[in-house]
Amino acid sequence: MFRNLEHATNESIALFGDKEAGGLVLLKTFDEYYNGYEDENGKHQPRYMELVNTLLEDYPLETRIMGEDLEKKFIRLYGAILKATNILSTFDQFAGMEILSERDVQDYHSLYIDLYEKYRRNRQGDAVNVNDDIIFEMELIKQVEINIDYILYLIEQMHDGNTGDKEIRITIQKAIGASPDLRNKRELIENFIDQLTPDKNVSDDWQKYVKEQQRRQLDDIISEEQLKPEETYHFVNQSFKDGGIQESGTGIAKILPPMSIFDKTREMKKKTVLEKLKVFFERFFDISGGDL
Known part of the structure; x- marks a missing residue:
């Protein structure tokens, strides 16, 4: 019917x-x-x-x-x-x-x-x-998108058995591979699984882990690109609220290191920083909560 x-x-x-x-x-x-x-x-x-x-x-x-x-x-x-x-x-x-x-x-x-x-x-x-x-x-x-809640459910199943069930691990890997939105989170998820211990709470510790990784990875970008830390955190928090990285306007300009407007490498620097922040944003946007 x-x-x-x-x-x-x-x-x-x-x-x-x-x-x-x-x-x-x-x-x-x-x-x-x-x-x-x-x-x-x-x-x-x-x-x-x-x-x-x-x-x-x-x-x-x-x-x-x-x-x-x-x-x-x-x-x-x-x-x-x-x-x-x-x-x-x-x-x-x-x-x-x-x-x-x-x-x-x-x-x-x-x-x-x-x-x-x-x-x-x-x-x-x-x-x-x-x-x-x-x-x-x-x-x-x-x-038919697979979301992070389903992945956490599988991790919980594996964790509760305390067996390191290879079959569930393979299911998790295949589910991530079949999802356009989870692929860029593969390393994040697999590292979380590797550091789990029997006394951990999967749901609570996932949120703590995500927040720690957010800060660590953003700090790495700030260090690598010599960005202004306070301005960068503000820019990223606003991006999460807006639902996307703003490529134009004064926001991105404020986080860049001091450079002359006549410096020919300025636009290349801006492009590199935007690319890194976009990858960062896509990795954490739908799994994080609250400001960094």
Whole structure:
């Protein structure tokens, strides 16, 4: 039975990229979205089941993808699977009919994000359409985003057993790899796990640990770039309140070391400092609370 949610349906159709939808949403059946269908020209359009079977056959997880052509084919195929999964998730029948296990999905997500980051580095520009002939469906990846609460839950499970459960550790690593927003926190999370002892409280000690790491890492940036400490702390605290690093205005200028406005290295210094602060901000923004 299809859940009659007009807004969600319209969003799903838009993300699915159904060219036949036009201004009027004409849903196909669950079977058509799952198994494929014949279009108006009599051409077979593969959907979820065939796409996933192609993925498993052409891109088994234990085999490395070699070459740009194969990488691009994988990107297109997995993007189509993300779209197919997105619209099928609006059907009750889909529950239990997923072909990929949760761990397989995390591994393929991780591979997809690896390629996203690779192609984005190769072309500085649009964060989604990072190449002339490939488009990454990152919004669909983020719809099944793994958050820090889930990671802390897994850490708690591992900690309570006091066993250093390797299976849970692997699950944590895979979950981080499958999340665009947690990847830059990988080292932070893994170091926290390594320093846990049986007498620790995971939730409380995580907050203390994050705050300590924030201060330590910000102090490192201040030292490396010879920034003004008090002004830098104020600038960063304001950035957390605003939800982003302000690249223009007097705020960033106030934290830089004294430099002549005619110094040719001034703009390069500003760029370097902004890049470091952005990395710092993205690492801590959604896991910290209160001023530093």
